[in-house]
Amino acid sequence: MNLSLLVILPFLTALAVLPFKDLKLVRTIAFIGSAAQLILCFILLFLFWKERSSGNTGIMLFENNYTWYDSLHINYHTGIDGISLSMIMLTAFVVLAAVLVSWKMEKLNKEFFFLLLFLSAGAYGFFISLDLFTLFFFLELAVIPKFLLIGIWGSGKKEYSAMKLALMLMGGSALVFVGLTGIYFNTSVNGEHSFDLLQIAQTKIPVTIQNLFFPFAFIGFGIFTAIFPFHTWVPDGHSSAPTAASMFLAGISMKLGGYGCLRVAAFLMPDAAHHYSIIIIVLASIAILYGAFATMMQTDLKYINAYSSISHCGFVLLGIGMLTKTAITGAVMQMVSHGLMTALFFAAIGMIYDRTHTRQVAQLGGLLKVMPFISAVFVIAGLCSLGLPGFSGFVAEMTVFMGSWENAGRFYHIATIIACASIVVTAVYILRATGQAIMGPVNNKEYNLLKDAEWNEKLAAGLLIIAIVAIGIAPFWLNELLKPATEIIIQKLGTIVK
Amino acid sequence: MLNDFFILMKAELVITIIIFILLFLKLGNKEWENETLLNFINILLFINLASGFFFAGEGKLFGDMFQTSELVRFEKNLLNLGTFIISLQSYNWLKNHKHVPEFYMLLLSTLLGMFFMISSGNILMFYLALELSTIPLAALCNFDLNKRQSSEAAFKMIISSAFSSGLLLFGISLLYGATGSLNFSEISSHLSNSPLLIFSLILLISGFGFKISAVPFHLWTADVYEGSPVAVTSYLSVISKGAILFVLVSVLYKVFHPLGETWYNILFIVSVATMITGNLFALRQQNMKRFLAFSSIAQVGFILIGITGQSAQGSASVIYFILVYIFSNLGAFGVISLVSAVTGKENLDDYKDFYKTNPLLSWVLAISLFSLAGIPPTAGFFGKFFLLLAGAGKGNYLLITIAALNMVVSLYYYLKVIKAIFMDSNDNPVEKIKTGLLPKIAMIICVAGILITGLLSGAYNYIYSLVK
Numbered sequence: 001m002n003l004s005l006l007v008i009l010p011f012l013t014a015l016a017v018l019p020f021k022d023l024k025l026v027r028t029i030a031f032i033g034s035a036a037q038l039i040l041c042f043i044l045l046f047l048f049w050k051e052r053s054s055g056n057t058g059i060m061l062f063e064n065n066y067t068w069y070d071s072l073h074i075n076y077h078t079g080i081d082g083i084s085l086s087m088i089m090l091t092a093f094v095v096l097a098a099v100l101v102s103w104k105m106e107k108l109n110k111e112f113f114f115l116l117l118f119l120s121a122g123a124y125g126f127f128i129s130l131d132l133f134t135l136f137f138f139l140e141l142a143v144i145p146k147f148l149l150i151g152i153w154g155s156g157k158k159e160y161s162a163m164k165l166a167l168m169l170m171g172g173s174a175l176v177f178v179g180l181t182g183i184y185f186n187t188s189v190n191g192e193h194s195f196d197l198l199q200i201a202q203t204k205i206p207v208t209i210q211n212l213f214f215p216f217a218f219i220g221f222g223i224f225t226a227i228f229p230f231h232t233w234v235p236d237g238h239s240s241a242p243t244a245a246s247m248f249l250a251g252i253s254m255k256l257g258g259y260g261c262l263r264v265a266a267f268l269m270p271d272a273a274h275h276y277s278i279i280i281i282v283l284a285s286i287a288i289l290y291g292a293f294a295t296m297m298q299t300d301l302k303y304i305n306a307y308s309s310i311s312h313c314g315f316v317l318l319g320i321g322m323l324t325k326t327a328i329t330g331a332v333m334q335m336v337s338h339g340l341m342t343a344l345f346f347a348a349i350g351m352i353y354d355r356t357h358t359r360q361v362a363q364l365g366g367l368l369k370v371m372p373f374i375s376a377v378f379v380i381a382g383l384c385s386l387g388l389p390g391f392s393g394f395v396a397e398m399t400v401f402m403g404s405w406e407n408a409g410r411f412y413h414i415a416t417i418i419a420c421a422s423i424v425v426t427a428v429y430i431l432r433a434t435g436q437a438i439m440g441p442v443n444n445k446e447y448n449l450l451k452d453a454e455w456n457e458k459l460a461a462g463l464l465i466i467a468i469v470a471i472g473i474a475p476f477w478l479n480e481l482l483k484p485a486t487e488i489i490i491q492k493l494g495t496i497v498k
Numbered sequence: 499m500l501n502d503f504f505i506l507m508k509a510e511l512v513i514t515i516i517i518f519i520l521l522f523l524k525l526g527n528k529e530w531e532n533e534t535l536l537n538f539i540n541i542l543l544f545i546n547l548a549s550g551f552f553f554a555g556e557g558k559l560f561g562d563m564f565q566t567s568e569l570v571r572f573e574k575n576l577l578n579l580g581t582f583i584i585s586l587q588s589y590n591w592l593k594n595h596k597h598v599p600e601f602y603m604l605l606l607s608t609l610l611g612m613f614f615m616i617s618s619g620n621i622l623m624f625y626l627a628l629e630l631s632t633i634p635l636a637a638l639c640n641f642d643l644n645k646r647q648s649s650e651a652a653f654k655m656i657i658s659s660a661f662s663s664g665l666l667l668f669g670i671s672l673l674y675g676a677t678g679s680l681n682f683s684e685i686s687s688h689l690s691n692s693p694l695l696i697f698s699l700i701l702l703i704s705g706f707g708f709k710i711s712a713v714p715f716h717l718w719t720a721d722v723y724e725g726s727p728v729a730v731t732s733y734l735s736v737i738s739k740g741a742i743l744f745v746l747v748s749v750l751y752k753v754f755h756p757l758g759e760t761w762y763n764i765l766f767i768v769s770v771a772t773m774i775t776g777n778l779f780a781l782r783q784q785n786m787k788r789f790l791a792f793s794s795i796a797q798v799g800f801i802l803i804g805i806t807g808q809s810a811q812g813s814a815s816v817i818y819f820i821l822v823y824i825f826s827n828l829g830a831f832g833v834i835s836l837v838s839a840v841t842g843k844e845n846l847d848d849y850k851d852f853y854k855t856n857p858l859l860s861w862v863l864a865i866s867l868f869s870l871a872g873i874p875p876t877a878g879f880f881g882k883f884f885l886l887l888a889g890a891g892k893g894n895y896l897l898i899t900i901a902a903l904n905m906v907v908s909l910y911y912y913l914k915v916i917k918a919i920f921m922d923s924n925d926n927p928v929e930k931i932k933t934g935l936l937p938k939i940a941m942i943i944c945v946a947g948i949l950i951t952g953l954l955s956g957a958y959n960y961i962y963s964l965v966k
Binding site: 069070071072133136137138140141143145147151152159160162163166167177178182184185359 | 721810811814866868873874875879883886887890891893895898899902906907909910913916917920921922955958959962
């Protein structure tokens with residue numbers, strides 16, 4: 001199966017939306033397109049399982065390699081392994097949910113859906129790329145649609161947030177570019193430079209070069225994943241964005257960075273990864289703890305979720321920094337789990353905001369009586385966030401903790417304990433927000449007239465909840481998917497010397 | 499021999515024929531309607547563009563003074579394409595102008611000068627062609643005859659051009675004195691690292707620097723770009739720069755090859771200064787023409803980085819970028835010239851809420867600005883990436899980091915325009931503009947070029963095969 005189909009289908013759907021002005025037609029086309037994409041991803045998952053169970057142990061499956069710019073050794077090289085496939089599935093779920101949640105988007109509707117679908121095509125392209133140039137191409141492709149989505153359809157200080165987001169992400173891309181250039185000019189594949197990921201992985205880049213360019217690549221990708229101290233675009237960006245864009249931003253866009261950190265920075269420059277692992281762990285732990293404490297101070301539901309995203313994505317970086325097989329598996333699981341969970345949370349907040357026109361926790365109250373379904377969704381998202389067993393958050397975080405503890409040494413154990421401690425803080429802000437907004441007496445008499453979720457919102461929430469529970473109750477299928485891929489990465493990283 | 503002459507100088511001959519046709523049109527007694535005249539001239543220019551693709555020849559004439567090759571032919575085709583697009587875009591403005599044939603005669607004279615400049619094999623030929631391309635341009639800057647700013651722009655243009663030509667001549671005379679020859683091919687064998695030659699190199703780069711608005715020779719750019727009519731501004735920023743850059747690349751690579759270390763260091767400093775100055779000043783501009791002037795200064799900084807690569811990738815990436823730059827810059831100028839001609843508005847504030855009244859024009863402008871900023875999937879991304887990749891070949895990652903960070907700064911001011919068009923509200927937005935057929939064709943060419951030349955590798959691969 002040709003993986004470029006994953007990019008072409010959303011792009012065609014985006015184009016198909018353009019000739020029409022009627023919201024009903026536009027949203028139906030977008031819905032059909034994203035639903036078809038989800039089905040396509042399931043077919044891909046099925047084919048992938050078939051290949052693996054029939055004994056195909058290639059690093060990447062469904063590879064396609066087209067020469068693009070021969071003189072610069074740039075090829076359009078695509079392929080997937082377990083990690084990319086799990087990210088692709090995540091994207092499919094979140095985009096379909098995002099389209100469903102935007103069912104009532106009146107303002108400039110076709111442009112909205114066009115940008116959303118175009119953005120998703122970029123994400124799919126990023127995950128299937130096996131060539132550094134192509135990867136970078138799709139990474140930067142996503143920046144402008146985000147800018148437009150936040151700036152035109154957002155709320156609050158949307159222009160400022162959009163500009164900050166665009167500039168900081170572009171800054172991250174600039175650093176990634178320097179890192180990629182360094183890798184390109186210092187690899188020798190058959191006597192020539194190359195941008196090909198797999199070929200570069202076979203060679204050894206000199207250690208001094210690795211140590212020079214690893215910070216560029218890691219921090220560059222890290223900015224996408226809200227590495228501390230470059231996380232400042234997250235709160236404003238996620239909160240000013242319209243619901244679907246927030247779901248995409250927090251759910252998928254932040255994972256672009258984590259994937260890049262793993263696949264490009266750590267995989268291609270393993271010695272540097274060991275060299276800098278202590279700094280990565282420190283930064284990740286700061287992000288986890290600082291994110292959690294900062295969230296406690298927030299009064300706006302979206303800001304609560306945004307800051308908690310910083311905290312949860314800190315787990316991803318922590319797992320990558322620990323450089324053990326379990327930790328890296330945990331990091332990828334956390335990417336998937338957090339993506340689903342935060343999309344669900346933003347969806348619930350969006351539904352609440354559409355009805356009550358406020359996101360301030362203090363002004364909400366007693367929503368359980370008024371809109372039970374939405375409240376249930378909110379509570380589920382919250383419980384997943386604080387790591388309740390039965391949901392994917394628990395699985396992912398447990399795996400990260402187990403992987404982190406595997407490293408003997410007081411430093412790693414202390415980092416793990418700090419990360420665990422943040423769960424308590426997470427519980428505080430989640431339960432407090434839930435208690436104030438959902439439980440208790442109805443604060444505002446007008447709320448009694450509000451309607452509960454419509455079919456599209458129920459479907460969106462249902463999709464995400466099914467995925468979260470599927471991972472939470474039976475995580476072995478995800479583990480099996482990721483195992484061969486993480487084994488390759490660990491082989492390249494060698495054993496950590498402690 | 500005569501056959502050779504016709505084939506090798508085909509591009510120049512076609513342009514000369516067109517100039518003479520226009521001259522006779524003007525001298526004749528008949529009063530032509532501006533619209534008919536413009537349609538006729540645009541058809542002539544299209545024939546000129548098409549003729550560049552047939553009957554290729556390679557060789558030298560007039561004792562090595564005039565040389566042509568595949569690469570030179572390609573560069574001339576690029577300039578033809580750019581001129582054709584500019585001519586299509588100036589339709590609205592020229593429709594109401596009193597001096598249409600004169601405009602085209604002057605424009606094509608400068609183009610002729612640029613053709614000779616690219617094909618020159620001898621410094622004297624080069625200088626002659628340079629003057630031929632500059633002096634009519636100064637007259638062209640004055641073509642908004644009822645605006646005082648236009649005359650001021652022309653005045654600044656001719657004074658700074660004359661001064662830069664003086665510097666260039668000084669450098670040339672020193673070069674002749676040191677090497678004893680005016681032929682490009684003979685000069686390179688006599689070069690060494692003597693102070694005289696380094697001084698002449700500096701003067702030459704200064705002369706070139708004026709024409710491409712490199713820092714610190716950029717001070718004339720903003721005022722001249724702002725005062726001139728939009729068509730002339732687009733011509734200055736794209737065609738004139740492009741031609742000089744073509745010559746600069748071939749002169750530095752072929753003639754000054756032995757002095758590589760020296761001009762590498764010079765270009766490093768100039769490119770960093772150019773990028774930073776261009777970006778810093780563009781941040782504060784309100785007038786769209788001035789804004790694009792400073793942004794084009796920053797783009798030149800990037801191009802200079804490509805030149806510092808000193809490899810086949812270096813020259814290929816520069817030529818490719820100029821192709822992309824023609825499409826992107828003319829796409830942006832096309833919209834601006836249309837708005838300026840129909841409504842007279844040239845300020846950023848007037849463009850607020852432009853999307854509400856003119857959605858298609860907004861998208862053309864947006865795509866062109868994205869290409870200038872270097873955002874995929876536009877060709878500008880590929881162009882900038884290849885330029886920086888070529889520059890990184892020398893191992894100077896500091897330069898690449900500065901360039902990449904400058905891309906972020908430049909994104910800010912391009913996004914300010916996008917913000918105004920799509921996000922800001924305006925009580926008095928630009929009214930719905932009815933685009934004529936010719937400007938529409940120009941915009942389609944630009945947008946198609948931006949979207950296609952990056953994603954399809956044909957253009958770059960062809961250019962690379964020409965320079966290898």
